[in-house]
Structures are given as structure tokens and as C-alpha cells.
Amino acid sequence: MFFRRSCSKVRCILASVIALQKDLKESFKCTCGKVHSVPKIEIVFEDNAFKHIDDFFENATYLVDENTAKLVETPAARTIKLEGSPRVLATMENVEKAMSQIKSDLIVSVGSGSLTDIAKYAAHLAGKSFSCFPTAPSVDGYTSCVAAILVNGEKTTAQAVVPKKVVVDMTILSEAPIDLLRAGIGDIAAKVTARLDWMLSNLLIGEPICEFAWDQLRDELEVVLDDSERVLSRSKEAVLRLMNVLLVSGLNITIVGNSRPASGAEHLISHTLEMYHEAINEIPPFHGLSVAMGTYVTLKAYRVIFEDVRLKRTCLTNEERFRVLSDFFGEEKAKRFMNLYERKIEPKQIDLDHVRRTLKPTYEKFLEKVESALEAIRVEELFASYEPEFITKLILISNTIRERCTVLDLLDQLCLLKDFARKVFEV
Ligand SMILES: [Zn+2]
Numbered sequence: 001m002f003f004r005r006s007c008s009k010v011r012c013i014l015a016s017v018i019a020l021q022k023d024l025k026e027s028f029k030c031t032c033g034k035v036h037s038v039p040k041i042e043i044v045f046e047d048n049a050f051k052h053i054d055d056f057f058e059n060a061t062y063l064v065d066e067n068t069a070k071l072v073e074t075p076a077a078r079t080i081k082l083e084g085s086p087r088v089l090a091t092m093e094n095v096e097k098a099m100s101q102i103k104s105d106l107i108v109s110v111g112s113g114s115l116t117d118i119a120k121y122a123a124h125l126a127g128k129s130f131s132c133f134p135t136a137p138s139v140d141g142y143t144s145c146v147a148a149i150l151v152n153g154e155k156t157t158a159q160a161v162v163p164k165k166v167v168v169d170m171t172i173l174s175e176a177p178i179d180l181l182r183a184g185i186g187d188i189a190a191k192v193t194a195r196l197d198w199m200l201s202n203l204l205i206g207e208p209i210c211e212f213a214w215d216q217l218r219d220e221l222e223v224v225l226d227d228s229e230r231v232l233s234r235s236k237e238a239v240l241r242l243m244n245v246l247l248v249s250g251l252n253i254t255i256v257g258n259s260r261p262a263s264g265a266e267h268l269i270s271h272t273l274e275m276y277h278e279a280i281n282e283i284p285p286f287h288g289l290s291v292a293m294g295t296y297v298t299l300k301a302y303r304v305i306f307e308d309v310r311l312k313r314t315c316l317t318n319e320e321r322f323r324v325l326s327d328f329f330g331e332e333k334a335k336r337f338m339n340l341y342e343r344k345i346e347p348k349q350i351d352l353d354h355v356r357r358t359l360k361p362t363y364e365k366f367l368e369k370v371e372s373a374l375e376a377i378r379v380e381e382l383f384a385s386y387e388p389e390f391i392t393k394l395i396l397i398s399n400t401i402r403e404r405c406t407v408l409d410l411l412d413q414l415c416l417l418k419d420f421a422r423k424v425f426e427v
Pocket residue numbers: 139140187267287291
């Protein structure tokens with residue numbers, strides 16, 4: 001990975017990305033025992049790059065939507081414009097649409113999460129290169145090697161292409177719609193619960209863990225969470241810090257090779273919510289906003305573990321689980337998720353004291369920071385658009401959609417999930 005045109009202030013703020021660049025070779029032997037490859041991604045920082053975007057990419061086909069087309073002028077003959085009301089979703093249909101219209105060897109997304117996911121997955125399927133021009137600091141997908149795509153209404157995390165180049169234009173990023181700034185804070189707050197869940201899974205089912213990813217992220221993550229209000233008031237410095245941490249988080253996914261460093265129970269809740277909306281032909285909240293809701297719930301789940309909250313032990317039966325899944329997605333999909341759920345690895349034994357001892361330093365260090373970041377983006381307003389019973393059901397089934405082991409599985413194993421889901425706002 002290399003940089004150009006970065007002024008010294010930018011360099012200072014981008015300490016963690018720079019550290020990655022300096023310290024890592026093309027591949028390195030990690031303390032987790034694996035050899036990790038570091039992708040070659042050129043990250044260019046230039047204010048007002050949007051005024052001459054075609055200078056940054058050679059013979060590119062641009063992928064835009066209605067909003068970003070108004071923001072950034074791209075050569076009409078090499079521009080694919082996707083339409084969606086009120087916005088474009090990362091569906092397989094849109095990936096196919098993009099694929100069928102690529103006119104060169106390079107596809108460049110001009111947009112935020114969905115357009116980036118569409119472009120990088122289309123590039124992967126079509127055997128093309130991919131670069132991106134982010135229009136909001138709203139997700140960590142810009143530098144990651146995976147794409148979240150809705151295939152037949154099911155959210156799947158697909159292997160995709162790593163960008164050759166990311167052009168970061170602070171003018172564009174700091175003027176992004178306020179909900180996308182909120183979303184960026186949501187997606188970054190999630191790294192704390194993702195980290196806790198990874199440690200938990202390591203303890204419960206022996207999933208291998210890599211410390212490298214967290215080491216790259218944690219110090220800057222602290223600063224960014226404390227800076228949430230300044231991001232929302234569009235301080236360029238704070239927005240740049242947020243973007244930096246999002247880029248590092250995406251790189252962590254690429255270097256580790258899967259989304260584990262960046263995604264735990266909060267993302268499962270977000271994916272389940274997004275699939276629910278998609279199933280009834282509704283537009284879900286922005287990714288980072290539903291992730292913020294998931295992060296809120298996941299932190300509450302950890303509160304149950306750490307603070308010995310009194311909950312009733314009642315196991316959720318598989319019949320109940322199936323009924324809720326069917327309510328959400330219909331019987332056919334419910335059966336598939338039940339199959340997946342039943343194949344999940346169960347911990348041989350649960351040593352709660354050991355779990356508490358291992359996770360506590362991270363939990364205690366970040367709890368208030370994440371809570372205040374979620375408060376800054378007004379997470380409670382997001383919940384207010386749903387009935388409390390709906391949120392209860394959402395929590396009950398979110399651990400069935402992926403193999404990933406999280407704190408929701410721990411509560412499930414302890415027969416606390418049912419009561420927790422009911423009392424999440426009282427915990
Ligand atoms: Zn995310």
C-alpha cells in the first residue's frame with residue numbers, strides 16, 4: 001500500500017494506516033501463526049479531487065447513482081448509472097446490471113457502501129480491476145476484500161476484489177449527508193463488539209484469533225469514538241480520522257482474509273434487519289445505522305455477562321425459533337436458517353469467569369466510549385421506528401443466519417436469550 005499527495009497533517013492523523021504501510025512487507029508471519037498478505041492499495045488524499053476525477057483513474061468505467069452523479073462529473077460514455085428509489089441497494093440484480101455495462105478493464109465506484117459493494121463484486125465476477133472514490137465515511141468496505149450482497153433477498157458476504165486505488169476527497173467526505181456520517185460512526189463503534197465477540201468465540205469454540213487486526217485499530221478507534229460529536233459537526237479533522245479508521249478496518253478484513261475483525265453479533269442483527277426489509281420490499285436503514293442498533297443490543301448482551309443482570313432462565317425452543325424465522329422470512333428460508341443454526345458448533349463447556357477475566361479490560365475501556373458515540377448518533381431514534389416486540393423477535397433469530405459464534409450464542413446457551421430479547425431496553 002502506498003500514498004501520495006498526503007500533507008504532513010494528514011500523515012499525522014493517518015498514523016495507523018501509515019504504520020501499516022511502513023511496517024508491513026508484502027507478506028508477513030503474524031503472531032497468530034498465519035502468513036498474511038498485505039494488498040497493494042494506493043490511497044490518494046486530495047481535496048476537490050471530485051472536480052477532475054478522470055485524472056486519477058486510467059480508462060475507467062464509473063459506477064454512479066442519481067445522487068453521486070450530481071456530485072461528481074464523470075465521462076458520460078464511460079458511466080453506468082444505477083437507479084433505485086429512494087436509493088440503490090447492493091443486490092445481485094444491480095451487480096449483473098453493472099457487469100453487463102462495464103466498458104473497460106477498470107470499474108470505479110463513485111459512492112458509498114452499496115455502490116462500492118456492487119462495483120467490487122461485479123469486478124470480481126467479470127475479472128476486472130476495481131478502484132473507488134468514496135463519497136461518505138460511512139462504511140469500512142472501501143478497502144476490504146469482501147462485498148455484502150443481497151442474493152434472492154439473502155444477505156451474503158462474498159469474496160470480491162481489493163481496490164487498486166482509493167481517492168479520498170475530504171471536501172466530499174465532510175459534506176456527506178448527515179445520516180451517512182452517523183452511519184460511519186455506527187460501523188466503527190461496531191469494531192468494539194466485533195472484537196469482544198472474536199475473543200469470546202476463541203474461548204468458547206476455539207476459533208483462531210489474530211491480534212494484529214486489533215493492534216492496528218484500537219488506539220485510533222478510541223480517539224474517533226471520543227470525536228463523534230465533531231464528526232457530526234463536520235470537522236474535517238474528525239471526519240478524516242473516522243475515514244482513516246474505516247480504511248484500516250477494511251484493510252484488516254483484507255489482511256486477515258475474512259470479515260471477522262470487523263463483524264460480530266451487531267452485524268448479524270444488522271443483516272437480519274436488512275433482510276427483513278428486503279423481504280417485504282422495503283428499503284432498510286443505511287448499513288452503519290442498522291449496525292449501530294446491533295451494537296447497542298450487543299453491548300447490552302455483554303452487560304448481562306459482566307454485570308450479572310438478573311434474567312429469567314428460559315430456553316427458546318426450536319419451534320419458537322422457527323416460528324419467528326417464518327414470520328420474518330417465510331417457511332422456506334426459515335428452514336434453511338434452522339439448518340444452519342443446528343449445525344453451529346456448541347461450546348464444550350462455558351467458563352464464565354474465564355470469559356469475564358479475558359474480555360473485561362476491553363469491555364471496560366470501551367463501554368462508555370461506545371455508549372456515548374451511539375448516543376451522539378441518536379441510536380434510540382432508530383429503534384423508535386420499530387415496535388418493541390419486533391426488536392425482541394429480531395434479537396431472538398439473529399444468531400441463526402451465520403455460523404459465526406457471538407455473545408448471542410452465549411446467551412442462547414445459557415438460556416438467557418429469550419428474556420434478554422424481551423428486556424433489552426431495561427438491561
Ligand atoms: Zn459493517
